[in-house]
Amino acid sequence: MNIGKLTLQGKVLSAPLAGVSNRPFRVLAIKARAAMTYTEMVSSEGIIRNQTRTMEMMAIHQDEQPVGIQLFGAKPEVMKEAASITVEKIGPDLIDINFGCPVKKVVGRNGGAAVLKDLSLTEDIIKATVEGAGETPVTIKIRTGWDESCPVFEQVGKIAERAGAKAVTLHARSRAKGFSGSADWSAIRKLKQAVSIPVIGNGDVNTCRDAQRMLEETGCDAVMVGRAALGNPFIFKAMNDYLETGIRPDPPTVDEKIEMAQIHARLMVEQFGEEKGVVMMRRYLGWYVKGFRGASELRPKLFQVTTIADMNDLFAEYQRTW
Numbered sequence: 001m002n003i004g005k006l007t008l009q010g011k012v013l014s015a016p017l018a019g020v021s022n023r024p025f026r027v028l029a030i031k032a033r034a035a036m037t038y039t040e041m042v043s044s045e046g047i048i049r050n051q052t053r054t055m056e057m058m059a060i061h062q063d064e065q066p067v068g069i070q071l072f073g074a075k076p077e078v079m080k081e082a083a084s085i086t087v088e089k090i091g092p093d094l095i096d097i098n099f100g101c102p103v104k105k106v107v108g109r110n111g112g113a114a115v116l117k118d119l120s121l122t123e124d125i126i127k128a129t130v131e132g133a134g135e136t137p138v139t140i141k142i143r144t145g146w147d148e149s150c151p152v153f154e155q156v157g158k159i160a161e162r163a164g165a166k167a168v169t170l171h172a173r174s175r176a177k178g179f180s181g182s183a184d185w186s187a188i189r190k191l192k193q194a195v196s197i198p199v200i201g202n203g204d205v206n207t208c209r210d211a212q213r214m215l216e217e218t219g220c221d222a223v224m225v226g227r228a229a230l231g232n233p234f235i236f237k238a239m240n241d242y243l244e245t246g247i248r249p250d251p252p253t254v255d256e257k258i259e260m261a262q263i264h265a266r267l268m269v270e271q272f273g274e275e276k277g278v279v280m281m282r283r284y285l286g287w288y289v290k291g292f293r294g295a296s297e298l299r300p301k302l303f304q305v306t307t308i309a310d311m312n313d314l315f316a317e318y319q320r321t322w
């Protein structure tokens with residue numbers, strides 16, 4: 001699939017995940033053959049103010065590319081300046097605009113999904129970001145609408161295309177639905193029919209078969225996977241292999257998952273230092289051991305580790321006893 005000048009290898013993308021898709025997560029996703037990764041959403045206001053934490057979240061390296069930086073904001077002129085700074089200082093493969101975030105902190109400042117209530121603002125934001133980004137492709141990520149009564153995804157898709165966006169990702173739920181119920185993939189099909197830029201389908205793609213079914217049922221150009229990749233970077237390779245060969249790879253063994261968790265923890269320590277990195281790693285460890293026999297006993301212990309050595313000891317004990 002091509003997104004403007006960017007060519008992606010494979011049809012399974014790793015979703016932007018606030019508090020999760022930091023550098024270690026992205027490196028593992030790319031190593032596992034995700035076609036693309038995204039940073040956590042970054043505040044456009046934070047960028048133009050050169051806030052340290054914002055700039056740290058945007059730092060990217062070659063080994064996690066192709067990578068998109070996801071921006072949010074409600075002021076076109078700020079988005080333009082933020083896009084321009086992002087391109088100049090960081091040089092991502094693309095800039096994605098978040099029009100889907102339902103979180104109060106973002107929506108309250110009119111960012112994220114709130115923009116779906118004002119389509120002329122949506123258009124202004126996209127146009128401004130495209131202008132600021134210059135040659136770098138701009139994409140958008142949306143939900144179906146603010147709530148069920150007002151689906152705007154087809155309109156927004158057309159607006160985006162007109163305003164110069166190079167692809168649109170649809171998480172096929174309204175803002176009001178949060179993560180409840182199941183995603184309505186028929187919306188993805190409708191969006192695909194409404195626009196000629198690539199459509200990336202998102203929502204409830206949890207298995208290899210789901211990925212294939214979403215591509216077949218909706219005609220979308222690629223799929224994006226979020227929650228199913230938590231503690232499971234293997235999923236990108238499994239899905240890509242399945243889509244290419246029709247063969248479903250064996251699921252990773254417990255030992256392989258533990259080894260991956262240990263690699264992940266080392267990357268977290270490299271990135272954030274041992275004290276902070278290990279504490280941040282605890283929630284990922286909880287995800288890695290999902291489905292393990294005895295996970296309910298192991299998990300609380302993993303949530304207390306403070307060093308890599310603690311974590312390794314716990315895993316070694318687990319491997320000896322289970």
Ligand SMILES: Cc1cc2nc3c(=O)[nH]c(=O)nc-3n(C[C@H](O)[C@H](O)[C@H](O)COP(=O)(O)O)c2cc1C
Binds near residue numbers: 226
């Ligand atoms: C913990 C978490 C953080 C998320 N953060 C973001 C974000 O920063 N930007 C965004 O566009 N979507 C965000 N999302 C939404 C996901 O990108 C994705 O659209 C959603 O999880 C549906 O896909 P899935 O069913 O594969 O998980 C987040 C979702 C979760 C669970």
